[in-house]
């Protein structure tokens with residue numbers, strides 16, 4: 623199904639954002655925004671600084687409350703839920719700054735996020751059963767860290783720390799994962815590996831990524847949504863939006 627050409631009433635989407643608006647003291651940071659994300663889709667949101675990209679993710683994950691509009695995740699309205707309820711519903715969000723535990727190993731960081739032990743006390747003292755160990759290994763493999771399971775997290779490279787954080791979300795099996803500039807500060811090799819990683823993880827989930835690196839965008843995006851002043855300026859394939867004169871004028875030409 624073509625997510626871009628979707629109708630508001632369609633309920634087959636993983637995520638349906640409709641008429642989403644938030645005002646900060648009268649300033650509309652997100653203004654009547656509608657878009658739809660399909661199963662297994664990688665959607666990339668691009669746009670100039672201040673366009674409202676991060677605010678959209680904040681609205682979806684419940685960190686910011688919408689002034690009006692709707693966010694439906696598998697037909698469940700999210701705008702009335704609290705942040706932790708949205709996580710529980712299956713939406714994971716990675717912020718720009720890594721929030722890993724530097725003095726714990728990769729294994730322990732992943733284990734800590736296993737749904738059974740949500741707080742530090744619970745996670746460190748619950749018995750490591752075979753199910754947890756196998757899940758940690760499976761995720762570590764997915765994020766290229768299977769040989770680093772016993773390494774302390776502060777010894778990892780910047781890119782590996784970013785992957786670990788993605789892993790800490792993956793271990794909770796979200797159906798929708800949202801990543802804010804996942805390759806910022808990464809080497810060329812790490813960017814390539816991250817693109818492959820994203821492809822792997824969308825085998826059974828959808829991903830929304832905010833990104834500025836157009837080469838990376840072209841590599842990963844199924845659809846691109848271009849935002850400007852809280853609204854959608856253009857939508858389509860990376861190839862299509864790259865050639866759009868409006869997009870070149872407000873963003874790519876700078």
Ligand SMILES: Nc1ncnc2c1ncn2[C@@H]1O[C@H](COP(=O)(O)OP(=O)(O)OP(=O)(O)O)[C@@H](O)[C@H]1O
Pocket residue numbers: 646651669670671672673674675676677678
């Ligand atoms: N809590 C808030 N209170 C007031 N204004 C806010 C708040 N959050 C965001 N804004 C404003 O909303 C606008 C959109 O910000 P946002 O961070 O979403 O943009 P962005 O597209 O993610 O930009 P960047 O690429 O620089 O990260 C900006 O003008 C910002 O100052």
